[in-house]
Amino acid sequence: MNLHAVRAIYRFEMARTWRTLMQSILSPVLSTSLYFVVFGAAIGSRIAEVDGVNYGAFIVPGLIMLSLLTQSIANASFGIYFPRFVGTIYELLSAPISPLEIVLGYVGAAATKSIILGLIILATAAVCVPLSIAHPFWMLAFLVLTAVTFSLFGFIIGIWADNFEKLQVIPLLIITPLTFLGGSFYSVNMLPPFWQTVSMFNPVVYLISGFRWSFYGIADVSVGLSLAMTLAFLVLCLATVWWIFRTGYRLKA
Amino acid sequence: MSTTCRDLCSSAISNQGQRAADKTSPASLVYRVRMPPIISVSNLSKTYASGFCALKGITLDIRRGEIFALLGPNGAGKTTLIGIVCGIVNATEGRVWVDGHDILASYRAARSLIGLVPQELSTDAFESVWATVSFSRGLFGKPPNPGHIEKVLKDLSLWDKKDNQIMTLSGGMKRRVLIAKALSHEPQILFLDEPTAGVDVELRKDMWDIVRALKASGVTIILTTHYIEEAEEMADRIGVINKGELILVEEKHELMRKLGRKQLTLYLHKRHTALPPDLQDRGLELAADGSELVYTYDTQAERTGITTLLKDLSAAGITFKDLNTTQSSLEDIFVNLVRNAK
Numbered sequence: 001m002n003l004h005a006v007r008a009i010y011r012f013e014m015a016r017t018w019r020t021l022m023q024s025i026l027s028p029v030l031s032t033s034l035y036f037v038v039f040g041a042a043i044g045s046r047i048a049e050v051d052g053v054n055y056g057a058f059i060v061p062g063l064i065m066l067s068l069l070t071q072s073i074a075n076a077s078f079g080i081y082f083p084r085f086v087g088t089i090y091e092l093l094s095a096p097i098s099p100l101e102i103v104l105g106y107v108g109a110a111a112t113k114s115i116i117l118g119l120i121i122l123a124t125a126a127v128c129v130p131l132s133i134a135h136p137f138w139m140l141a142f143l144v145l146t147a148v149t150f151s152l153f154g155f156i157i158g159i160w161a162d163n164f165e166k167l168q169v170i171p172l173l174i175i176t177p178l179t180f181l182g183g184s185f186y187s188v189n190m191l192p193p194f195w196q197t198v199s200m201f202n203p204v205v206y207l208i209s210g211f212r213w214s215f216y217g218i219a220d221v222s223v224g225l226s227l228a229m230t231l232a233f234l235v236l237c238l239a240t241v242w243w244i245f246r247t248g249y250r251l252k253a
Numbered sequence: 254m255s256t257t258c259r260d261l262c263s264s265a266i267s268n269q270g271q272r273a274a275d276k277t278s279p280a281s282l283v284y285r286v287r288m289p290p291i292i293s294v295s296n297l298s299k300t301y302a303s304g305f306c307a308l309k310g311i312t313l314d315i316r317r318g319e320i321f322a323l324l325g326p327n328g329a330g331k332t333t334l335i336g337i338v339c340g341i342v343n344a345t346e347g348r349v350w351v352d353g354h355d356i357l358a359s360y361r362a363a364r365s366l367i368g369l370v371p372q373e374l375s376t377d378a379f380e381s382v383w384a385t386v387s388f389s390r391g392l393f394g395k396p397p398n399p400g401h402i403e404k405v406l407k408d409l410s411l412w413d414k415k416d417n418q419i420m421t422l423s424g425g426m427k428r429r430v431l432i433a434k435a436l437s438h439e440p441q442i443l444f445l446d447e448p449t450a451g452v453d454v455e456l457r458k459d460m461w462d463i464v465r466a467l468k469a470s471g472v473t474i475i476l477t478t479h480y481i482e483e484a485e486e487m488a489d490r491i492g493v494i495n496k497g498e499l500i501l502v503e504e505k506h507e508l509m510r511k512l513g514r515k516q517l518t519l520y521l522h523k524r525h526t527a528l529p530p531d532l533q534d535r536g537l538e539l540a541a542d543g544s545e546l547v548y549t550y551d552t553q554a555e556r557t558g559i560t561t562l563l564k565d566l567s568a569a570g571i572t573f574k575d576l577n578t579t580q581s582s583l584e585d586i587f588v589n590l591v592r593n594a595k
């Protein structure tokens with residue numbers, strides 16, 4: 001195991017985070033706070049409670065997930081896309097490192113950053129609304145698992161994309177809609193039966209449901225199913241990354 | 254040097270002692286006979302996804318500690334060859350060993366010996382010089398060593414720029430940064446892909462100083478260039494590649510000796526519009542409006558024909574006030590080789 005290399009990549013990527021602190025930490029915090037104002041204060045005055053939970057508090061897990069998904073993807077995809085774009089990828093390819101080590105460095109850094117971000121949003125939320133965390137261990141477990149899984153997914157996008165549009169298109173056209181429709185701001189049970197069924201095809205529903213359960217003990221789908229879906233997606237991403245390195249897909253000529 | 258290697262060498266000395274006596278020193282002969290090549294390329298081919306065949310069955314050994322120049326016109330396949338050895342390009346066919354390690358099966362061992370300065374100026378932008386060079390060292394699995402990084406940066410006159418962001422540097426300085434990155438992990442083999450293309454005189458001089466120092470410390474250097482003077486000045490051996498085929502590999506001196514031609518230029522007293530009939534078809538040419546006569550001859554030939562020529566000239570009444578001889582440069586040799594290969 002070339003731990004020096006893993007550390008070098010991790011540090012390099014984290015340095016990028018600190019350098020772009022404004023963009024990487026402050027802007028998600030700001031936008032999340034705006035959600036609180038708009039959804040929590042404005043709509044929350046009409047909907048007092050969902051499943052016995054204060055509406056402002058109810059949307060917190062979904063908001064954290066929203067940031068976690070978009071930021072994990074954005075960080076990890078950019079982290080690997082940029083060296084490909086400017087050509088510095090040559091060094092990575094010529095270094096005595098295994099795919100596992102490359103992934104540990106890049107995905108580890110991207111996941112770290114989104115976890116930090118998630119915790120900051122959580123802290124911001126705790127200031128605004130009455131929060132309670134019923135299952136702290138599972139809360140952290142879902143947080144870490146989601147950050148890692150979607151950082152892996154972002155890594156794949158960063159390798160697949162061959163221009164900046166492609167880099168943006170999946171987060172913008174797929175992830176954001178799925179998250180908004182995934183029960184961030186409502187309980188799936190509030191929907192008419194037909195849309196409840198449709199929602200079951202949205203993987204983000206399982207993530208948000210599981211995460212919300214760790215806070216308030218309420219869930220749209222069973223926790224076991226949430227966990228299984230998250231793990232299944234993790235395995236799918238791992239297999240894709242493995243295939244990418246085995247074939248050299250979009251990495252080597 | 255490991256025990257086995259030392260044993261191998263001493264037995265080689267006793268075996269080869271007799272032959273060694275004739276012209277080369279025993280040490281250098283043993284070196285040639287017994288030391289395995291540091292890079293061994295066997296029947297290497299590359300067909301790009303576009304269907305273009307960039308390398309066609311290249312077989313080549315690079316000797317330990319030599320400076321090897323790979324010469325070839327643009328698109329000959331030099332960068333592709335380097336890319337395969339370094340792990341950036343997948344070969345279509347063939348194998349490569351670096352110090353005995355297969356570049357695929359033992360990629361870690363193989364790659365940690367290699368430093369690569371790529372042709373393109375691909376650098377980070379926002380990082381400092383110090384950070385990017387230290388990053389390279391880590392990437393190649395070496396523990397941090399600020400002293401070594403400092404030395405490399407000083408050797409490359411980058412020390413006062415160590416905290417600057419790379420994007421603020423000039424092209425020449427970025428090239429230095431790339432060299433520093435390649436040297437950060439103390440490689441045994443250094444690839445320089447067109448290192449002096451578009452580089453100022455000062456950097457070129459610095460670079461050759463560094464290359465000489467590296468060679469003195471035992472590092473093997475492989476460089477590609479189409480500045481033939483560089484190969485002529487620096488290289489121990491030269492390989493010429495054209496359209497994906499290795500046309501020849503030769504000691505530089507041998508190459509010059511074998512393929513070198515000499516020219517004798519006679520500066521005539523009078524202009525001549527044509528040569529007398531019996532002096533035609535003898536490798537003679539009138540130049541400079543008929544005021545110079547150029548005789549091309551092969552240095553390898555048994556007789557150069559100069560004595561006869563001079564006799565015949567005086568018989569024909571052609572006199573000259575001065576003469577000059579020139580030996581063909583590597584450039585001429587190269588141009589001839591590539592032209593003949595077409």
Ligand SMILES: Nc1ncnc2c1ncn2[C@@H]1O[C@H](COP(=O)(O)OP(=O)(O)O)[C@@H](O)[C@H]1O
Pocket residue numbers: 253301302303305307325326327328329330331332333334
């Ligand atoms: N990724 C690629 N896809 C298709 N053709 C390529 C690719 N890279 C290089 N080539 C072609 O392969 C040939 C050799 O290129 P290269 O190795 O860069 O030559 P050199 O370094 O000697 O100039 C060129 O004709 C080039 O156009």
Ligand SMILES: [Mg+2]
Pocket residue numbers: 331332333372446447
């Ligand atoms: Mg080239």
